[in-house]
Amino acid sequence: MPAAFRLALNPDQVRISYSGHSTFLVESPQLVRVATDYNDYVRPMVLPDVATMNHAHSTHYTDRPDPRIPHVLRGWGPSPEQPARHDVQVRDVRVRNVPTNIRDWSGGTERHGNSIFIYEMANMCIAHLGHLHHTLTQQQLDEIGRIDVVFAPVDGTLTLDTDGMIEVLQSMKAQLVIPMHYFSSFTLHRFLDSAKSHKWDVEFAPVPSTTVSKTTLPATPKVLVLPGR
Numbered sequence: 001m002p003a004a005f006r007l008a009l010n011p012d013q014v015r016i017s018y019s020g021h022s023t024f025l026v027e028s029p030q031l032v033r034v035a036t037d038y039n040d041y042v043r044p045m046v047l048p049d050v051a052t053m054n055h056a057h058s059t060h061y062t063d064r065p066d067p068r069i070p071h072v073l074r075g076w077g078p079s080p081e082q083p084a085r086h087d088v089q090v091r092d093v094r095v096r097n098v099p100t101n102i103r104d105w106s107g108g109t110e111r112h113g114n115s116i117f118i119y120e121m122a123n124m125c126i127a128h129l130g131h132l133h134h135t136l137t138q139q140q141l142d143e144i145g146r147i148d149v150v151f152a153p154v155d156g157t158l159t160l161d162t163d164g165m166i167e168v169l170q171s172m173k174a175q176l177v178i179p180m181h182y183f184s185s186f187t188l189h190r191f192l193d194s195a196k197s198h199k200w201d202v203e204f205a206p207v208p209s210t211t212v213s214k215t216t217l218p219a220t221p222k223v224l225v226l227p228g229r
Helices: 140-144 162-172 186-198
Strands: 013-020 023-027 031-036 048-051 069-074 086-092 095-105 109-121 126-128 149-153 176-180 200-205 207-215 222-225
Touching: 013 069, 013 126, 013 176, 048 095, 069 086, 069 095, 069 126, 095 140, 109 140, 162 186, 176 186, 186 200, 186 222
Parallel strands: 031 048, 048 069, 126 149, 149 176, 176 222, 200 222
Antiparallel strands: 013 023, 013 207, 023 031, 086 095, 095 109, 109 126
16 A cells, blocks of 8 residues: 555544546545545545545446445435435545536536535545536525535636636635546646736646645645655
8 A cells, every 4th residue: 555545644634645537545644534525546545444436428437336335425316306415424524516407418417416525534525527618606605605625627628618617616615626527637737827817826846745734734825745656
């Protein structure tokens, strides 16, 4: 097992490791491991306790999750009229979701086809926006609540356009933004240039893992780019 996953965390710390695309491994102080957008192509190097998924594309879910994962949470329900609703407690981690819509393959709208998952641990709230295709209503923002760290898709085309994503991030008021789902250096830097124009700090991490706590979050919005495989 890689050394990074054996290191103990303080009671107020969370470790975030970027596997790539839209998949992160988030580890709590009690070492509950959560994998976001768990799929068949990009996976963490350790088995998670919780796997959350969305289904806009096959790189965001799997129909064959490892049977040893205790909690597999799909971000879509059996029909548009029955959205997914999760609120799961695993030791020191609470996982819940807020449904959003996505575009379907015919150019229409699939109601409740995506979920924003919120992971509460170490006195922080971490949100994964999934394959977000639209800005958020006030009702959705109220359901999401106060967010400290957000994983944001920044490709600017398949998900929300860059201006729309900046609007979403401003409305969520997260102190730390970690980009994902950007495919190329060009699309990443297009988002980063927009973030800089809004006076957000931008930092490139040397390794794909970082440890955050409530007390070490930046005072003003910051974008932290983690290298992924």
